[in-house]
Amino acid sequence: MTINFNDETFYGDFTFRNSPKAVQRFPFPFPEDSYMYSVNLEPHKSYRPGSVYERTFDVDEHYVAEMKDRARVLADDPLRCQSLPHMTLAGWDLVELIMTAKAEEYPDLFELHRDGDRWRWINRPLGIDDTFTFLDETTLPYGPMEYITRQTQGDFAILDQRDDNLWMDAGMVTTQADWSLDFDIGMNFFEWHAPVPKAHEMGVFVRALKFLLNIQQGAPARRLNWTMTINPLLDTSPENYHKWGAMKQELTAENVGRMMHLRVELQTLFRLPRSNALVFPIRCYLIRLEDLVTVPKWGRRFHRVIRDLPVELATYKGFVNNRPKIVEWLSKYDDGAPTSPGIWPD
Amino acid sequence: MSAGTEKIDVTVADVTPVNELVTRFRFVRSDGGPMPTFSGGAHTVVEMQDGGRTRLNPYSLMSDPADRSGFSISVRRDDAGRGGSLYMHTKVHQGMKMVVSNPVNLFSLDLRARKHLMIAGGIGITPFMAQIKQLTAMNGNFELHYAVRTAALATYADELHATHPTRVHIYHDDRGEAIKLERLLDGQPLGTHLYVCGPKGMIAWVRKSAEELGWPREAVHHEEFLAPASGKPFEVKLALSNKVIKVGENQSLLEAIEEAGVDAPYLCRGGACGQCETDVIGYDGKFLHNDHWLTDDQKSGGKKIMPCVSRFEGKTLVLDR
Numbered sequence: 001m002t003i004n005f006n007d008e009t010f011y012g013d014f015t016f017r018n019s020p021k022a023v024q025r026f027p028f029p030f031p032e033d034s035y036m037y038s039v040n041l042e043p044h045k046s047y048r049p050g051s052v053y054e055r056t057f058d059v060d061e062h063y064v065a066e067m068k069d070r071a072r073v074l075a076d077d078p079l080r081c082q083s084l085p086h087m088t089l090a091g092w093d094l095v096e097l098i099m100t101a102k103a104e105e106y107p108d109l110f111e112l113h114r115d116g117d118r119w120r121w122i123n124r125p126l127g128i129d130d131t132f133t134f135l136d137e138t139t140l141p142y143g144p145m146e147y148i149t150r151q152t153q154g155d156f157a158i159l160d161q162r163d164d165n166l167w168m169d170a171g172m173v174t175t176q177a178d179w180s181l182d183f184d185i186g187m188n189f190f191e192w193h194a195p196v197p198k199a200h201e202m203g204v205f206v207r208a209l210k211f212l213l214n215i216q217q218g219a220p221a222r223r224l225n226w227t228m229t230i231n232p233l234l235d236t237s238p239e240n241y242h243k244w245g246a247m248k249q250e251l252t253a254e255n256v257g258r259m260m261h262l263r264v265e266l267q268t269l270f271r272l273p274r275s276n277a278l279v280f281p282i283r284c285y286l287i288r289l290e291d292l293v294t295v296p297k298w299g300r301r302f303h304r305v306i307r308d309l310p311v312e313l314a315t316y317k318g319f320v321n322n323r324p325k326i327v328e329w330l331s332k333y334d335d336g337a338p339t340s341p342g343i344w345p346d
Numbered sequence: 347m348s349a350g351t352e353k354i355d356v357t358v359a360d361v362t363p364v365n366e367l368v369t370r371f372r373f374v375r376s377d378g379g380p381m382p383t384f385s386g387g388a389h390t391v392v393e394m395q396d397g398g399r400t401r402l403n404p405y406s407l408m409s410d411p412a413d414r415s416g417f418s419i420s421v422r423r424d425d426a427g428r429g430g431s432l433y434m435h436t437k438v439h440q441g442m443k444m445v446v447s448n449p450v451n452l453f454s455l456d457l458r459a460r461k462h463l464m465i466a467g468g469i470g471i472t473p474f475m476a477q478i479k480q481l482t483a484m485n486g487n488f489e490l491h492y493a494v495r496t497a498a499l500a501t502y503a504d505e506l507h508a509t510h511p512t513r514v515h516i517y518h519d520d521r522g523e524a525i526k527l528e529r530l531l532d533g534q535p536l537g538t539h540l541y542v543c544g545p546k547g548m549i550a551w552v553r554k555s556a557e558e559l560g561w562p563r564e565a566v567h568h569e570e571f572l573a574p575a576s577g578k579p580f581e582v583k584l585a586l587s588n589k590v591i592k593v594g595e596n597q598s599l600l601e602a603i604e605e606a607g608v609d610a611p612y613l614c615r616g617g618a619c620g621q622c623e624t625d626v627i628g629y630d631g632k633f634l635h636n637d638h639w640l641t642d643d644q645k646s647g648g649k650k651i652m653p654c655v656s657r658f659e660g661k662t663l664v665l666d667r
Contacts, residue, residue: 086457162456163564214613214621217382218352218448276385276454
């Protein structure tokens with residue numbers, strides 16, 4: 001298996017594109033024609049060859065460009081990556097988890113050679129060949145979490161588990177849907193979810209926390225979440241809202257299909273063995289609506305979901321003002337025909 | 347998918363008597379691969395095929411968490427117990443194939459602690475064995491106070507004292523030695539976390555003393571696995587699976603549910619973790635709640651039961667399972 005990595009940008013001239021193959025494997029998040037919150041967690045097991053569920057950490061055509069974008073964001077704002085002192089061991093856990101999974105699942109792209117604590121890591125797409133001592137921070141150019149997450153797509157929150165709660169005590173967050181690690185660092189599960197509407201009343205977080213506290217080694221879980229983004233911006237952070245917030249005003253009936261993107265997060269959860277922490281990778285996939293509607297089922301269903309979404313959710317997800325334009329544009333792709341169950345193209 | 351924990355096929359590599367009551371068992375993977383690493387304080391659930399019956403007992407992992415060649419546990423023989431420890435002592439032999447779960451940690455170190463103060467009683471030493479190995483590798487600051495009945499029954503005391511002479515303190519009951527708890531708790535530096543594992547009375551004593559001395563609740567950690575109590579047999583209707591099952595005298599409700607082929611969730615099997623919490627649809631009789639999970643209101647409410655340790659006496663019990 002070879003991947004042709006795109007030369008593309010997620011800012012400025014926005015040259016990001018999905019190939020037809022990437023469109024077909026896009027993780028469309030709606031199994032039915034309407035949407036409401038649910039915990040919707042399932043075991044993160046290999047499923048459907050070619051899909052984003054096949055491997056532990058999906059690597060796709062955007063890998064190299066996304067890593068360049070991460071380096072650019074970090075250069076401007078180093079606080080996107082933080083790790084409280086007691087989280088270093090969890091960082092090493094993450095190094096081990098990602099390196100062993102990628103070396104096993106993408107042997108043509110990544111290699112890991114272990115000789116006791118002496119590890120050699122080869123990352124071909126990024127041109128890295130490093131030898132270091134496992135658990136010795138001084139042998140890496142960055143802390144362990146920062147080192148490996150500069151080489152892995154998706155944001156990472158590492159959650160310490162204590163007092164029957166989870167605490168956001170470390171993370172690498174440069175591709176976020178409008179939340180801030182620098183603001184949330186040190187908060188517990190209920191504190192960092194405080195802004196989410198409706199879900200508290202529904203008891204979603206109490207049930208979700210109970211599930212998360214019991215996630216076990218060898219039994220990772222996953223779910224999808226979604227929002228919408230103007231332009232293929234990976235970095236829609238509160239810190240940079242002054243740069244991207246105004247772009248929402250640029251949407252017109254003519255440019256909806258090109259400018260508006262469905263943004264889907266593949267969220268996974270792994271128990272980390274040495275630290276007993278949880279790691280929460282949040283992998284962002286973007287697709288512009290023009291590409292999305294090339295799958296007829298998705299065009300029909302997405303129109304119905306956006307049209308019928310409760311106003312609180314459209315507000316929270318940040319597109320309530322643009323909703324009429326989006327619904328109008330999508331309606332052209334909904335002939336009213338029934339849709340098949342599940343998320344996959346027919 | 348099993349509702350409990352992910353399983354590992356293992357072979358018993360060693361059975362080593364430690365003293366009159368305690369035997370150590372070493373498990374290696376039957377496929378020759380490496381065991382998962384784990385965090386100090388974790389346990390594994392050992393499956394025992396005892397006659398026609400499957401027993402699932404949790405035991406703390408005591409080997410070095412970084413050692414991927416195998417897992418070690420130590421089992422204290424309980425002649426009056428329900429039979430799991432006797433099975434381990436009398437039936438398990440070198441070369442035997444068994445199944446254990448992936449590690450689960452309900453007693454982990456708080457890695458923010460500036461110092462880890464550990465108090466162990468009897469076989470409660472086992473989780474500390476792994477934690478001490480983990481802390482030693484990380485240059486962590488710890489101190490162990492370990493109460494034993496006699497020198498002959500002081501499981502691993504010599505080994506611990508020889509490796510960490512200034513950090514390990516042993517107290518022998520038969521010599522009238524006792525942990526001077528109040529003085530010990532009073533003299534700790536800021537940022538110390540307290541851990542206790544041992545008999546029920548010891549855990550209660552340590553937690554109460556810490557509370558009275560103003561220790562923050564978050565800085566006091568304990569591990570208490572209850573063995574399921576025996577009791578009168580009773581009948582249960584499982585509404586979802588449409589089965590009527592009988593819970594035997596020496597069997598837990600959870601074990602009876604599993605024996606009927608119904609997949610029920612669990613983690614600790616000791617009334618602590620909450621995973622097996624089950625809704626009661628109807629009942630006529632009296633609950634014998636033995637868990638640490640449900641609140642007093644929930645226990646008197648008659649709507650929830652923890653089938654791993656709790657029982658029932660009466661005419662009918664219908665569960666949402």
